[in-house]
Amino acid sequence: MKILIKNGHVIDPANGIDGVTDIYIEDGIIAEIGKNDDLDGVENIQVIDAKGMIVAPGLVDMHVHLREPGQEYKEDIETGTRAAVYGGVTSVACMPNTEPVCDNETVVRYIKERAKEVGYANVFPVGAISKGLEGQYLAEIGEMVFSGAVAVTDDGKPVENSALMRRAMQYSDMFDITVISHCEDMALGEGDMNEGAVATEMGLRGISPAAEEVMAARDILVAESINCRVHIAHISTKNTVELIRQAKKRGVKVTCETCPHYFSLTDEACRGFNTNAKMNPPLRTAEDVLAIKEGLKDGTIDCIVTDHAPHHPDEKECEFGYAKNGIVGLETSLGLGIKYLVKEGYLTMSQLIEKMSKNPSEVLGIAKGTLSTGHSADVVIFDPQKAWTVDVKELHSKSKNSPFDGFELYGKPEYVLVNGKVVINSGELMK
Numbered sequence: 001m002k003i004l005i006k007n008g009h010v011i012d013p014a015n016g017i018d019g020v021t022d023i024y025i026e027d028g029i030i031a032e033i034g035k036n037d038d039l040d041g042v043e044n045i046q047v048i049d050a051k052g053m054i055v056a057p058g059l060v061d062m063h064v065h066l067r068e069p070g071q072e073y074k075e076d077i078e079t080g081t082r083a084a085v086y087g088g089v090t091s092v093a094c095m096p097n098t099e100p101v102c103d104n105e106t107v108v109r110y111i112k113e114r115a116k117e118v119g120y121a122n123v124f125p126v127g128a129i130s131k132g133l134e135g136q137y138l139a140e141i142g143e144m145v146f147s148g149a150v151a152v153t154d155d156g157k158p159v160e161n162s163a164l165m166r167r168a169m170q171y172s173d174m175f176d177i178t179v180i181s182h183c184e185d186m187a188l189g190e191g192d193m194n195e196g197a198v199a200t201e202m203g204l205r206g207i208s209p210a211a212e213e214v215m216a217a218r219d220i221l222v223a224e225s226i227n228c229r230v231h232i233a234h235i236s237t238k239n240t241v242e243l244i245r246q247a248k249k250r251g252v253k254v255t256c257e258t259c260p261h262y263f264s265l266t267d268e269a270c271r272g273f274n275t276n277a278k279m280n281p282p283l284r285t286a287e288d289v290l291a292i293k294e295g296l297k298d299g300t301i302d303c304i305v306t307d308h309a310p311h312h313p314d315e316k317e318c319e320f321g322y323a324k325n326g327i328v329g330l331e332t333s334l335g336l337g338i339k340y341l342v343k344e345g346y347l348t349m350s351q352l353i354e355k356m357s358k359n360p361s362e363v364l365g366i367a368k369g370t371l372s373t374g375h376s377a378d379v380v381i382f383d384p385q386k387a388w389t390v391d392v393k394e395l396h397s398k399s400k401n402s403p404f405d406g407f408e409l410y411g412k413p414e415y416v417l418v419n420g421k422v423v424i425n426s427g428e429l430m431k
Contacts, residue, residue, distance in 0.1 A: 001046070001420065002026050004039050008050025008381060012057060013354035014370035023055060025377040028420025032373060046422070048415055050381050056353045057369050058090025058121075058378030058416065059334065062360040063155070063180075063233060063257060063305035065326070066092070066123070069110060070099025075310040075398045077111070078118040080330070083308075083397040085423045087331040088380035088413040091122040091361075091368045092308075096133070097156040103128035103139040105147035112148050120423050122378070124150045124366060129168045129179065133157050138167060145175045150364045153180035155233060158215055160186065162222060169228040178255075178363055180231045183215035183240070184281070192321050194267040194282040202270065204320060207282050209237040216240045220247045220254055229253035231363055234307050236262045236281040238291035245300040255363050257303035260329060260336035261403070263292045269403055275316045275323035276403040279309070296355065297346045303360045304352075306333045310399030328397045335409025338384055343410070349384060377420040382411040396429075 003025040010021050010033065017033065024032040024039060039045060061084065067075040077094075084092050094111065096102035102111065108125045115123035127144035129152045131137045141152055152172055159165040159181070172179050188211035193199050195206025216232055220243060223230040232244060235258050247254045261279065266286050269277035277283055295301040309326025316323050337356065341347040347355070361369030368378060392405040416424035423430055 002042065002044060003046045003048065003417070003420065003422070004036060005048045005050050005055055005379070005381070008053050008055035010055045010371065011350050011353050012371040013350050013358045014057070015372060017371070018350050023371065023379070025420050028377055030371055030373050030375055030377050033371060048381065053381050053383045053414060054349060055379060055381050057357045057371050058380050058418065059088045059356045060091045060360040060368050061089045061306050061308065061330065061333070062093040062303060062364055064092040064094050064308045064330065065097070065310065066094040067310060068098065068114065069107065074312050077114050077123065079396070079398040080308070081115070081119040081121040081123065082429065083328070083330045083395065084121040085416045085418065086396045086413070086429070088334050088382060088416055089121060089330055090378040090380065090416065090418045091124065091366070093124045093126050093150060093364055095153065095155045096126055096128040101128050101132050102126070103131050105140070105143045108144050108147040108149050121418055122368070124364065126150060126180065127152045129154045129159055130164065135159050135161055135164065138164065138171065141171050142175060145177055150366055151178045151180050153182060153233065155180060155182045158182050158184045158186060162218060165219060166222050166226060169223055169230060170226055173228045176365065178229055178231045180233050181219045182233050183212050183219060185211045185214045188214065193270050193278065194284050196267060196285060198267045198270060202273065209239060209284065212237055212281050213239045213243065216243050220244070220252055223254060224250070224252045227253070229255070232256040234259050234281060234305070235301065236284050236288060236292070238288050241291045241295040241300055245295065248300065255302045257305045258292050258296070258301050259305055259307050260333050261327065263289055263296065264336050264340045265403060273320045274403065275318070275320055276327060276401050278320060278323050278325055279327055280325040293341065293346045296341060302355065303363060304333065304337060304355045305360065306330055310397050311401050312399065316401045326401070328395060328399055328402050330397065331395055332390060332402065332404050332409060334382065334411050334413070335388070338410040342384070377417050379417040380413050381415040382413045384411045386410060386412065388412045
């Protein structure tokens with residue numbers, strides 16, 4: 001199959017490309033980048049006119065909960081990757097808190113094989129740090145890596161045993177993979193939403209920002225002491241940003257990520273006992289939101305991810321204290337980034353693509369996030385000026401738990417290619 005993407009504004013941070021040009025794709029591989037008028041009229045070639053649109057590497061979301069195996073009533077690999085491509089996400093790294101836990105080669109291989117059968121996007125399994133996510137014994141990290149795991153984490157739970165976390169970093173370093181840290185002091189983290197005036201007014205238990213910051217500091221210091229790398233997941237507070245900023249200045253091998261809800265919403269979104277605004281870490285204050293934006297701007301925060309966490313309506317339509325944490329985010333992440341970061345002047349479009357595609361690929365060590373010749377053609381094409389309104393009923397995830405219903409966003413993908421195959425054409429899924 002031959003595809004020519006013409007007249008688009010190509011942004012490829014990995015190669016320093018930021019201008020109008022063409023991309024020629026053959027047999028699923030990027031064959032050439034540059035003006036290619038001589039290919040017009042060639043037989044058996046699909047031409048996509050991207051005039052007025054951005055052409056970028058497919059987005060890479062390194063923090064997604066696909067729920068399969070075991071919780072398919074919330075989401076599964078088919079529906080989760082379908083939602084992903086509608087959002088311009090061509091590769092996802094799925095978290096291990098499945099049932100059974102992804103802590104062995106059997107589950108890793110199941111996820112990879114299932115993704116080949118029904119997936120619309122590339123799926124990269126992430127293995128557990130500890131057996132059963134229980135924080136007591138290391139999982140078989142080497143076994144999982146050889147089976148296809150690209151990182152390890154106990155996401156959803158912190159590794160409270162510092163010695164175990166240290167061993168996980170050392171062991172993972174042998175296999176050249178990253179440890180992703182869910183930073184939460186469980187004792188400090190008991191509560192329903194961010195500790196502050198809004199929680200007090202609503203009569204809900206507050207979660208101290210220190211619950212995140214204490215564990216972030218610990219894992220930074222542990223990584224520094226043994227010269228190993230660590231990636232801090234879903235950061236949400238001003239002090240966590242500063243901890244990572246200072247650690248990077250000292251040369252610590254630390255990277256981090258944040259999510260669109262942490263630069264677009266505050267704890268005010270919880271008013272009315274809105275359980276779709278309940279998540280972990282919780283939504284913070286306006287001061288924290290500003291710090292997250294500044295951290296993205298100055299390069300302290302490397303990646304933007306969704307922490308896509310689908311839940312059944314019964315798990316959200318209940319008392320706030322009993323509601324599950326998390327929101328779906330695959331279809332709104334690009335639009336939120338454009339609205340709250342690019343249009344507000346915190347990032348250029350190239351910097352946004354870098355944090356949503358190139359940097360996550362580098363943290364995971366996968367050959368994605370680039371339009372380099374010879375690489376698989378994972379491409380997203382969108383108009384950054386075209387507005388669209390979120391309607392949660394129309395989201396393609398199996399679950400609809402989003403706080404962004406009715407928000408006007410920008411840049412809904414018009415075309416998405418995965419491994420050179422057009423999966424979204426004019427905004428619609430190709431069957």
